[in-house]
Amino acid sequence: MKLSMYASVTNIIPNLDDPSKIAGYIVDRDKKVIDKFEYDPAKMAASDICHNIWKAINL
Amino acid sequence: MESSVEDSVRTKMESMRVICDREITINEQKMDSVTASFLQSLESIKAKARATVQNQSKLEKMKADLRKAEDELVKVLAVKTRKEAKQMATRDSISVTKAKLEELKRNVEAQRARRDDYSAIISQQSLALATTAEKTKQDLERKGQIQQAISWYNRVLGFHIEGGHGVRFTFSNINMKNPNEEYSFTIRHADDTYTLLYCDPPLNDIKELIQELNRTNGLFKFVRIMREKFEEAATVGLSSQSSTLHQDSCTISVSAPSFSVSTDRSESPAKTNEYQIQRGEVNRQVNEVIHGHESPTKKNQLHIQHGEVSRQSKKANHGRNVNPALLSPGSASTPRRSTRIKAKK
Numbered sequence A: 001m002k003l004s005m006y007a008s009v010t011n012i013i014p015n016l017d018d019p020s021k022i023a024g025y026i027v028d029r030d031k032k033v034i035d036k037f038e039y040d041p042a043k044m045a046a047s048d049i050c051h052n053i054w055k056a057i058n059l
Numbered sequence B: 001m002e003s004s005v006e007d008s009v010r011t012k013m014e015s016m017r018v019i020c021d022r023e024i025t026i027n028e029q030k031m032d033s034v035t036a037s038f039l040q041s042l043e044s045i046k047a048k049a050r051a052t053v054q055n056q057s058k059l060e061k062m063k064a065d066l067r068k069a070e071d072e073l074v075k076v077l078a079v080k081t082r083k084e085a086k087q088m089a090t091r092d093s094i095s096v097t098k099a100k101l102e103e104l105k106r107n108v109e110a111q112r113a114r115r116d117d118y119s120a121i122i123s124q125q126s127l128a129l130a131t132t133a134e135k136t137k138q139d140l141e142r143k144g145q146i147q148q149a150i151s152w153y154n155r156v157l158g159f160h161i162e163g164g165h166g167v168r169f170t171f172s173n174i175n176m177k178n179p180n181e182e183y184s185f186t187i188r189h190a191d192d193t194y195t196l197l198y199c200d201p202p203l204n205d206i207k208e209l210i211q212e213l214n215r216t217n218g219l220f221k222f223v224r225i226m227r228e229k230f231e232e233a234a235t236v237g238l239s240s241q242s243s244t245l246h247q248d249s250c251t252i253s254v255s256a257p258s259f260s261v262s263t264d265r266s267e268s269p270a271k272t273n274e275y276q277i278q279r280g281e282v283n284r285q286v287n288e289v290i291h292g293h294e295s296p297t298k299k300n301q302l303h304i305q306h307g308e309v310s311r312q313s314k315k316a317n318h319g320r321n322v323n324p325a326l327l328s329p330g331s332a333s334t335p336r337r338s339t340r341i342k343a344k345k
Helices: A002-010 A046-058 B002-157 B206-216 B219-243 B245-252 B269-278 B284-291 B296-308 B311-316 B339-344
Strands: A012-015 A022-028 A033-039 B159-164 B166-171 B183-190 B193-200
Touching: A002 A012, A002 B002, A002 B159, A002 B219, A012 B002, A022 A046, A033 A046, A046 B002, A046 B219, B002 B159, B166 B193, B166 B219, B183 B219, B193 B206, B206 B219
Parallel strands: none
Antiparallel strands: A012 A022, A022 A033, B159 B166, B166 B183, B183 B193
């Protein structure tokens, strides 16, 4: 229920396979499109990654 | 004459004597034969007597043997009787044992049947237990995965959702200068209406956003928009902090065109909801801080600040009274902190 709320608000399905990466999929149900994203936390600040993902969510 | 009679008697006597002699001889012969016969008989009798004696001794022996045999017979009969009695007892015992054995066999059959029933039940229960254990394991794994995913949203997106009286959405990583600062709002859905219970920091166009939310029922989009609004507020806050702090104190003095209106009853239901935001159950922490020792007019002024001005000015007024010192440029230079943290202090 709670997870559904997270996913519905963000439209993101996280990919938890590789813990060293921050990756997932942004799902656009209306357009039936899935955008994959992947960030390396070693190369980018967590706050920048957060901003980028939210920006992608709100596109 | 007397001689003749004598002769005749003599003769007669002589004849008689001859006859007697003859008879004597015969009788002697007879006597001899009888004697011989007697002797023979005697011998025979003696032999018989001897045989009889022998027979008697044999008889005595036989009698003794017979008595012994009788004694033996009695003993044997007694033994036989005892054995027969024992046999009878043994037969009885065997029949009792057989009956017991039959009963035990029936018991064994019943126990076997019961054991089979219990085995069937145990196997069923084992299957059910295994299924339940597997399901529990899967549930735990699923819960772990769900928790992992939720942690991902919390950590990566700085996004928290908490249920309670309404749903509280909290964001971090909004303010670039202080990524840990939290921006949050609580929204409640009841009677087909969304009500904003709490919003920190307050946003100036929140009323329209709530109206839009109640019109479209798009909660998810509303949450995303709220984050954008928080970002905007943070950006404005940063810029105002750096350049326009003086304007804040000017804005405070403006009379309240009412984000905080509390008496206008002609407003739409959405607006009514906003009264709730301003009144009671809403944002008690903020109200306590804001309304602490203020006059109503001052309250309105503060609400204007919250609604229309940047968070910077709000922070300046979080004290118990509107302290001019807090509104001074000097106070604007103090680092920005979470309202909640401030309220706790």
